[in-house]
Every structure is written in C-alpha cells, then in structure tokens.
Amino acid sequence: MFERPSGKHKAGNDKAGKLKAVLVSFDFGARDLAERLEELQLLCSSARIQCGAVVRGRRERPDPKHFAGSGKVEEIRSAVAENEAGLVVFNHELSPAQQRNLETTLGCRILDRVSLILEIFGQRARSHEGKLQVELAQLEYLATRLVRGWTHLERQRGGRGTLGGMGEKQIEVDRRLISGRVKVLKDQLVKLKRQRLVQRRARVRGQVLSVSLVGYTNAGKSTLFNALTHAGAYAADQLFATLDTTTRRVYLPGAGGLVVSDTVGFIRDLPHTLVAAFRATLEETIHADLLLHVVDASSPGRDAQAEAVNKVLGEIGAADIPQILVWNKIDLNGLAPGLERDEYGKISRVRLSAVTGEGVELLRFALTEVATARNAVTHPEPQQVIQA
Numbered sequence: 001m002f003e004r005p006s007g008k009h010k011a012g013n014d015k016a017g018k019l020k021a022v023l024v025s026f027d028f029g030a031r032d033l034a035e036r037l038e039e040l041q042l043l044c045s046s047a048r049i050q051c052g053a054v055v056r057g058r059r060e061r062p063d064p065k066h067f068a069g070s071g072k073v074e075e076i077r078s079a080v081a082e083n084e085a086g087l088v089v090f091n092h093e094l095s096p097a098q099q100r101n102l103e104t105t106l107g108c109r110i111l112d113r114v115s116l117i118l119e120i121f122g123q124r125a126r127s128h129e130g131k132l133q134v135e136l137a138q139l140e141y142l143a144t145r146l147v148r149g150w151t152h153l154e155r156q157r158g159g160r161g162t163l164g165g166m167g168e169k170q171i172e173v174d175r176r177l178i179s180g181r182v183k184v185l186k187d188q189l190v191k192l193k194r195q196r197l198v199q200r201r202a203r204v205r206g207q208v209l210s211v212s213l214v215g216y217t218n219a220g221k222s223t224l225f226n227a228l229t230h231a232g233a234y235a236a237d238q239l240f241a242t243l244d245t246t247t248r249r250v251y252l253p254g255a256g257g258l259v260v261s262d263t264v265g266f267i268r269d270l271p272h273t274l275v276a277a278f279r280a281t282l283e284e285t286i287h288a289d290l291l292l293h294v295v296d297a298s299s300p301g302r303d304a305q306a307e308a309v310n311k312v313l314g315e316i317g318a319a320d321i322p323q324i325l326v327w328n329k330i331d332l333n334g335l336a337p338g339l340e341r342d343e344y345g346k347i348s349r350v351r352l353s354a355v356t357g358e359g360v361e362l363l364r365f366a367l368t369e370v371a372t373a374r375n376a377v378t379h380p381e382p383q384q385v386i387q388a
Contacts, residue, residue, distance in 0.1 A: 018050040021087035021111075022079045024068065027058040035301040036268070040091040040113070042218070047120045052083030066105065067098045077106055089116055093269070096145045113269060114141065129192050136185040139178050208249075209258035209371045212285045214313065215294035216305035217265030220328040224294055224354035225262040228363070252364060255371035261288070268308045275315055286316055290370055291323045292363075297351065298332035324366055325349040331356050339366065 021044060025037045041051055057072045066073050067090065076088060087109050088102070094112040102110045111119070118138050125134045213221045229248040247261045263285055285291065293309060295302050306325075313319050330337060330353050337359030340349040347366040352359025 018048050019087055020050045020052045020083060020085045021089050022052055022076060022083060022085045023054045023089050023091065024076060025054065025056055025091040026062075026068070027056070028060070028062075032301055032304055035304070036091060039268070040089065040116075043113075043116055043120065044089060047116060047123065049087065049089070052085045053079040055079055062092070062098075065098065066101050067092065067094055073102075073105060080106060080108055087111060099145070117267070117270070129189070132185050132188055132192075136182060136189070139182050139185070143175070143178050143182075209255075209290065209367075209374055210261070210288045211258055211290045211292060211367065212261045212263055212288035213292045213294055214263055214285055214309060215265060215326075216296065216309055217267050219265065219294045219296045219305070220354050221265060221294045222262055224292075224326065224328060224352075224360075224363075225260065227354045227357065227360050229260055252368045252371060255368040256375070258367065258371055261285075266309045266312045268304070270308075270312055275312060285313070285321075286318045288318075288321055289374065290367075291318070291321050292326050293323045294326045294328050296329050297327035297335060298329045322370075324363075324370075326363060327351045328354055331358065337362060 023037075023040060023044065025033070025040065027033050030036065037054070044051055055072070055076050057068060059069070063069055068076065079085070080088060085108065088106060088111070090110070090112045092112060093114050094102070094110070099110050099112065118134070118141055121134045122138060125131045213225055215221050225246065225248075229250050245261055245263050247259055249257055250260050251257050291313075293306065295306050299305060310319065313321075324347060327335070327349060330351050335351055337353070338351045339347055339362050340351075342348040347369060350359060350363045350366055352363055354360065
C-alpha cells in the first residue's frame with residue numbers, strides 16, 4: 001500500500017531501514033483511547049515502521065477537509081520535520097479527500113488505520129490463497145479511493161495503442177483495470193473454495209469433530225495451536241502473525257480424532273474489505289462444530305477485545321456456534337489454571353498458559369468431553385431388548 005523510499009531518498013528511514021512515522025490519535029470520547037493508541041504502535045511495529053513522535057488531540061468531530069484542525073495540522077507538520085519522518089499514520093479511518101488533502105499539505109505519505117492493516121496483511125500472506133485474498137482486499141479498498149482521491153483525472157489522449165478510447169478519463173481506465181483484476185481474483189478464490197468444500201465433506205462423512213481457534217490478534221492462538229497439535233506453526237509476539245488457516249488432526253484418548261484449525265486474528269474496526277475478502281478462509285470458522293475463543297487474560301482490554309471478536313463472528317455468520325473461552329497467558333498475571341462450567345454443567349472457560357503448558361491438559365479434557373458427548377449423539381449405544 002505504501003512504498004519505502006529507495007536508496008536515493010533516505011529521508012524518513014532510520015539506519016536499520018525502518019520507515020519513520022509520526023502517529024496521530026484524536027480523542028472523540030472513546031473510553032479505550034490509550035489501548036487503541038498502544039494497538040496502533042504495535043501495528044506500526046508489525047509493519048516495520050518506527051514511531052518518531054505521537055501527536056494527540058481532542059475534537060468533537062473530524063474536520064471534513066483535513067480530519068484535524070488547521071492548528072493541529074501545523075503541529076503534525078512540525079513533528080514530521082523535527083523527526084525527519086517520511087510517513088504520518090492516523091489512528092482513524094480517513095476519507096479519500098482527507099487523505100489527499102493531508103498529503104498535499106504535509107508533503108508526505110499518509111496512512112490511516114485501514115490502509116496500515118492492509119499493508120501488514122500484504123507483508124504477511126504466505127499461501128497462494130492468502131496472497132489472493134490480500135490483493136483482493138487491497139484492490140477493493142483502492143477502488144473506494146479513486147473518486148476524489150486521485151489527482152490524475154485528466155482525459156487520456158485517444159488514438160491507436162492507448163488503453164482507453166478517445167477522451168476516456170484516467171479514472172475510467174483505472175476502474176476498468178481494477179474491475180477486471182477483481183473478477184479474476186474472485187474466480188480463483190471460488191475454485192479454491194470448492195476444493196476446501198470437498199475436504200470438509202470428507203470430514204463430515206467421517207464424523208470428525210471440527211474445532212477452530214478464534215480470538216483477538218496476538219492472543220496466543222498459534223502458540224496454543226502448537227501446544228495442542230505439535231504442528232510447529234509460526235508464532236510470534238506481534239499482530240497478525242498468522243494470516244493463513246492451518247489445520248491439523250489431533251487424537252485424544254477416549255474421544256478419537258478431531259480436526260483443529262488456527263485462523264487469522266481479529267481486531268477492533270477490522271476493515272470490511274478484509275472481512276469480505278477473507279470470508280473463504282474464515283469459512284473454517286463458520287462450519288466448525290466448536291470455537292475455542294482465545295483471550296489474552298493479561299490484557300486490561302480483554303473484555304473489549306472479546307466483544308470485538310464476537311462482533312466479527314456475527315458478521316460472518318458464526319455467532320451461534322458453541323464456544324469455550326480460553327483465558328491464555330495466565331503466567332503473566334498470576335491466575336491459576338482451572339475449569340469453569342455454566343449453569344447446564346458444560347465447560348465454558350479454561351484458564352491456561354500455552355507458553356508454559358499449565359492448564360493445556362485441562363483444555364484437552366474439555367475437548368474430550370465435547371467430542372464424547374457429540375459421539376454419543378451421532379453414534380448412540382444400541383439398546384438391549386429384554387425378552388419376557
């Protein structure tokens with residue numbers, strides 16, 4: 001989404017090659033302002049962006065032209081010059097016009113929260129399907145930036161060998177090219193979806209319990225996935241370390257086999273283009289029999305994070321799937337491992353640490369209980385006939 005300066009333009013880069021940025025965060029009355037700013041700093045770190053300074057402000061509503069008022073824009077300009085920053089990152093979503101006006105006024109690249117998340121996804125996608133989904137999300141986001149966001153709206157000169165016809169506007173050419181590429185990407189994703197559907201049907205015929213790990217980004221899902229499956233999936237203390245769904249089969253004594261899937265992490269204000277583009281990947285969640293909702297128990301904002309995850313689950317049609325809350329990282333806040341049951345006697349919460357292994361056996365026990373109950377329903381014991 002943004003380009004790093006080449007060797008000829010080193011302004012805004014530190015010695016390690018990281019892009020230096022000024023972060024901008026406004027208070028519109030949200031209670032979790034500090035957590036959102038900390039999250040923005042983690043997002044920048046995940047995108048290999050160095051924070052040079054943070055500009056804060058308070059407003060009742062965004063300015064329609066620059067999002068920030070004229071005085072605050074001057075403060076941002078001074079911070080950019082003082083820190084030799086090549087980028088300004090807003091902790092909010094900007095309109096195309098606001099982004100264009102800010103770039104013209106400040107003379108540097110502007111990113112909002114949505115485009116920053118898209119940039120991270122673009123850096124992290126590894127599988128063929130993941131790369132297709134990221135490109136689709138980026139193009140759909142770019143399509144919304146064409147109107148009033150681009151300055152090269154002059155008419156093309158017609159003639160032989162040109163992309164457009166006589167007098168065709170550049171924006172019309174861009175729209176056509178983006179539309180064509182979006183269609184190609186969607187067709188390819190449909191083919192991959194059919195392949196996954198065949199695999200899922202095979203699991204259904206085999207009556208295999210399907211379990212998906214969901215949760216806020218950096219809650220420790222991949223670490224827990226490795227603890228359960230010994231898969232060796234990539235896990236790191238950074239946002240969106242996992243973008244591609246990984247599935248492994250696990251055998252539990254007394255319950256048989258089940259399938260566990262590690263999915264992409266969610267975040268507050270997740271761009272709708274990403275939710276739509278990653279629907280194919282998230283279908284592993286939609287069709288799961290059980291969700292392990294992993295929560296960072298050490299985070300002060302764990303309740304808001306869990307609420308954000310449930311909101312996205314509702315958007316993709318997975319709100320009614322049974323959940324077990326998994327409070328992870330108890331080693332960071334001194335909680336003891338344990339199980340909690342709801343009013344119906346079913347396990348509703350497990351406290352554990354995926355890093356140290358404390359409580360992981362309790363989660364295995366919970367999965368065994370769910371699988372045993374499911375097998376009892378799908379394969380009931382034959383009743384004995386008592387003859388008189």
